[in-house]
Amino acid sequence: MTSAVAEAPVAGIDLPFVKALTRIIRAEDSYGSWEKLTDAQVLKDYIVTKEQRREIPIIDDPDPDVLWRVEKFYSAVAIAVEQETGRMASPMMKMSHEGFGRVILTSGRLVVVVKSLRDVHRFGFDDFVKLGEAGQKLVNEAKAMIEQFPQVADY
Helix, strand or coil, rough: CCCCCCCCCCCCCCCCCHHHHHHHHHCCCCCCCCCCCHHHHHHHHHHHCCCHHHHHHCCCCCCCCHHHHHHHHHHHHHHHHHHHHHCCCCCEEEEEECCCEEEEEECCEEEEEEEEEEEEEHCEEEEEHHHHHHHHHHHHHHHHHHHHHHHHCCC
C-alpha cells in the first residue's frame, strides 16, 4: 500500500509568467528526466536568496547554467508576449565574458523590451512571486509598446 503525500502549495508557482517559464524549460526535456519533478523543483534554480547571492563570486566567467537560465527567462517573456498580443516576439541576448550584456525583445521591426544585464552571475529572484512579477512586468512593457506602435510590430 502506498500513501500519497500532498505537496504544500508554493506561492507564485501558478502565476501566468511562471507557468510560461515552466513550459519553456519542460519543452527542452527531451529525455523525460524532469517529468516526475514538480514545477517548483524544475524552477528551483531561479530562486536565489540574498545570502546565496552574496556567496556567489563575480570574478570569473558566468556559469553556463546561469546563462541558460537567463536565456530561458527572456524566451518565456517572448512566449508570454505572443500569447497576450498574438504577435511573434523574439529575444536576442549578447553577453560579455564578465557577466554584462543586453537583451532586446523584438516584434516585427519594433524593439519592445531593452534590458541591460549586470552581474549575471547572481541572476535569480527571492521567490516565485518575485519571479512572476519580474517577468510579467516585462511582458506588460512589451504589450504596451506593441499597442502604441502596432503598425511597426506587424511584418
